[in-house]
Amino acid sequence: MAGLNQTPSGERVHIGFFGRRNAGKSSVVNAVTGQEVAVVSDVKGTTTDPVTKSMEILPLGPVVVIDTPGFDDSGSLGELRVERTRRILEKTDIAVLIVDSTEGMKQCDLELLALFDERKLPYVIVMNKSDLGEKAGEKNAAAWGVISGDGKESGFKAPVVKTSAVTGEGIEELKNTIAALKPAEKEIPLVSDKIKEGDIVLLVVPIDKAAPKGRLILPQQQTIRDIIDAGASAVVVRDSELAETLERLGPSARPALVITDSQVFGKVDKIVPPEIPLTSFSILMARHKGLLEEAVRGIAAIKKLKDGDKVLIAEGCTHHRQCGDIGRDKIPKWISDFTGKDIQFEMTSGGGYPSDLTDYALVVHCGGCMLNEREVGYRVKSASVQSVPITNYGTLIAHVHGILARSIGIFPELEYNRDEGDEQ
Ligand SMILES: Nc1nc2c(ncn2[C@@H]2O[C@H](COP(=O)(O)OP(=O)(O)OP(=O)(O)O)[C@@H](O)[C@H]2O)c(=O)[nH]1
Ligand SMILES: [Mg+2]
Structure with a gap:
């Protein structure tokens, strides 16, 4: 739990390290962080679950580092492997692809790059184990059509850094490269x-x-x-x-x-x-997380709820008891009382946000104080591409109590149709 003096995890840049088993992901994570974050061994598949650690790394500032299981893990089905990686990517702001340069890039490395591209994530390719000598490594990246820097040819475009987790070669350069990829702060302040x-x-x-x-x-x-x-x-x-x-x-x-x-x-x-x-x-908080505009738009759906409709109540974390009580007890009661309809409620918390939302007539999300902007953005976008209205706790509470207009009065820039809004 974040203490008073710590940057909340939702405000940190999340850096994900991906790659095949044994490429040296955990070794590079340890080298970059200067800590024993993850277990290293020559056994393929040592990291079986994502390992997450909050810390300060210069010149990046407060970050969350995520070490991931090998993407070529043969122990799990292909689909599952991709799904698992997608879930981690939902909260990743910057991706790092670790390649064992003695083996060069393989098809599954390209699959990973395609996943990064699909999410428009900034990424860096790391040719690791450089101490073992120049082998297929760099040539291989070029052969696959991966171009270092801002090359003009077609193919993947990303900086390529040569590292050795053993000698420390390239680790500083890697940190600087990651820092340069840090997304510009387009942050909306709280107030x-x-x-x-x-x-x-x-x-x-x-x-x-x-x-x-x-x-x-x-x-x-x-x-x-x-x-x-x-x-x-x-x-x-x-x-x-x-x-x-x-x-x-x-x-x-x-x-x-x-x-x-x-x-x-x-x-x-x-x-x-x-x-x-x-x-x-x-x-x-909803505005800070970029959720307010959609939430105010989504609230109109509450009037249209019918008997038998399903409403999803989604929480970003599992440990805020206040939110748990609101989500589990109060929101269902408020919606039922407000609409007078027989609604079915389902609840998810933490990372468990369904990818298929089409069963739901409305999604009510928590304030998302433990989620970063990218993940909140993903959740909102996922609802809106499926044409499922999404709103949040605060907007809903204000609406059912007839005080939404007043509570968003300080944001005249929000499009808010009062006829669609509060019902006293
Ligand atoms: N020589 C050399 N060995 C390395 C380097 N990086 C990692 N290794 C070795 O490669 C093996 C695998 O390293 P890990 O860091 O556990 O690899 P990983 O990608 O996390 O592997 P999984 O968790 O199994 O997916 C270990 O024996 C490391 O000591 C490096 O830069 N040079
Ligand atoms: Mg590992």
Whole structure:
């Protein structure tokens, strides 16, 4: 679990190391990280499950390194192998293909490159075991039509780096190459673009069994950080102290914005005067993850639900008890009460997001605080190409309580048709 001082895993660049068995994936992972992340042995198929590790690597900063099982694993069926790799690719931001240069590139290496290309992932090809001498290696990459750098001929285009996990040759170069592939930060902030230096932002954080006394949950921590980085002040209160705090601040120190936990949105909505903008942590997180626009569009589907329709409730992780309670109990109840229909609910959590969504009339996703942008993006896109409406917890909660319009009021750029929106 991420502590207060750690970059949450959803915010880190995920680097996946792929290749055939024995190519030296685990050895290169250990060399790049300078740690014993994964077990190395000359037995083919030593790594049987993906190994994931969060760390800081210079010059990359906070990353998640993923060591993977060999792609040519003959112990599992071909289909399964590809499916397993696809799942890892869903959360990969940069891919590294490790090739044993004494054997050269093989057909399954090309299959991997095709998978990287299909997902438009930046990648680097590593010709490993360079200490064992020049053999078929580099010639082989060229022979397969793989061109180093920005070559103009057709074929795969990627930087090629020669390494030895044994002598350390090329490891620095590999790190620099990976850093250069790091996707430009096109990040949408949580809230800092909606406030000014000197603003007071009032945060409402109820104490409940999920965010008990003594701790703040991840979206709350991140929002506070974002507010103070913008040079504004964050005033944090429980819902029980909200009215009194607003009064004390008075007109001279009127908050520019109130951000509340979704669970007490209804109560807070009544307390905060209409001239003060109000939103929720989950709405902010959804926008930060690039999910809000689609979620606001998807919410219209709730009106169209019929008896017998199936709704998928999808969670990004398995360990946030608050989200678990909301997903398992509250959302089904809210949807049933709101629609008055007999709906069937199914729930998934963690990595288990079905690739076929066509059975569902609606997908309701969590805020995705533990997922990176690429994975959230993939999930949204996967729903939209299958024409399945997708929304998220925060948007749905706001909608069924008739407060969506107010909670997205600070985002006038969002297309939101009020006729389609809240029903009081
Ligand atoms: N000489 C030399 N041996 C290497 C190098 N990199 C890895 N090896 C050896 O190659 C063998 C396989 O290394 P691993 O790192 O376990 O390979 P892997 O790709 O993770 O293999 P699986 O987990 O089985 O898929 C081990 O005996 C390593 O010591 C290298 O650069 N040079
Ligand atoms: Mg391995």
